[in-house]
Amino acid sequence: MATEKLVHIVDDDDGVRRSAAFMLKHAGYRVELHVSGVDFLKHAKSSERGCVLLDVRMPEMDGLQIQQEMVKRGIDMPVVILTGHGDIAVAVKAMRAGAVNFIEKPYEKEELLRAIEEAFHRLARAHDREMKADEACVRLASLTGRERDVLDGLVAGYPNKTIAYDLGISPRTVEIYRANMMEKLRVRSLSEALRIAFIAEQAEDGVLQIPASLIQTVE
Structure with a gap:
C-alpha cells in the first residue's frame, strides 16, 4: 500500500x-x-x-x-x-x-x-537481479548503429546537441534516434535505458556488479 x-x-x-x-x-x-x-x-x-x-x-x-x-x-x-x-x-x-x-x-x-x-x-x-546480462545485451543488439551511437553519447553524459555535433547530424535527428532506441529497448525513461547499458557494459568487462541499492529486496 x-x-x-x-x-x-x-x-x-x-x-x-x-x-x-x-x-x-x-x-x-x-x-x-x-x-x-x-x-x-x-x-x-x-x-x-x-x-x-x-x-x-x-x-x-x-x-x-x-x-x-x-x-x-x-x-x-x-x-x-x-x-x-x-x-x-x-x-x-x-x-x-x-x-x-x-x-x-x-x-x-x-x-x-x-x-x-x-x-x-x-x-x-529486485528488478535488476532479474535483468540478466544476456537479456540486456540482446536488447542492445536490436539497435541500429546510429541508435547505439546515440545511446553511447547519453551514457557518456552528453546532451542531444553535443551528440548531434559529434555525429554530424541535427539535434532533431538525434531525438528521433533516441525515441526509436527507447522503443526497441522497451523502456519509458532515459534512466531505464542507461541501466540496461550499464548492465551490458559491466558484463562485457567480465564482472557484473549491480549496486546493492538496486538489487536488495524488501525486508
Whole structure:
C-alpha cells in the first residue's frame, strides 16, 4: 500500500521540499523533510527505511557525495535524483553510483509519482537481479548503429546537441534516434535505458556488479 511507503525529501530549497511533499502526501505517501544532505545523513541510520528524493545541487555536500556517503555508511535506500534541466552528465554519474532513477526540474506531478513508485517497485521486485546480462545485451543488439551511437553519447553524459555535433547530424535527428532506441529497448525513461547499458557494459568487462541499492529486496 502507498500509505506504508515513506519518502525522504532532501533539498535545501524550501519551496521544492514543500511542493514535493504536497504532491506525495496527496498521493498517499508519508514524507520526512531534510534541509540538507548533511541533515539527512545525521538521521538516516535511525530513520525508517524508504525512498530518497535527493537534490543533486546542495551546499556542504552535493547529491553525488551524499550517495557515496550512503554506501560507506550502509544506508541502503533507493535514490531518485533531482537534476537541473539538461544536466545529463550529473544524472549519468548518479545512475552509476546506484540511483534508480532521476527527474529533471521543473517536473510534473505524474513524473514525480512515476519515478518514486518505480523506485519502490524495483526495490520490492529486485528488478535488476532479474535483468540478466544476456537479456540486456540482446536488447542492445536490436539497435541500429546510429541508435547505439546515440545511446553511447547519453551514457557518456552528453546532451542531444553535443551528440548531434559529434555525429554530424541535427539535434532533431538525434531525438528521433533516441525515441526509436527507447522503443526497441522497451523502456519509458532515459534512466531505464542507461541501466540496461550499464548492465551490458559491466558484463562485457567480465564482472557484473549491480549496486546493492538496486538489487536488495524488501525486508
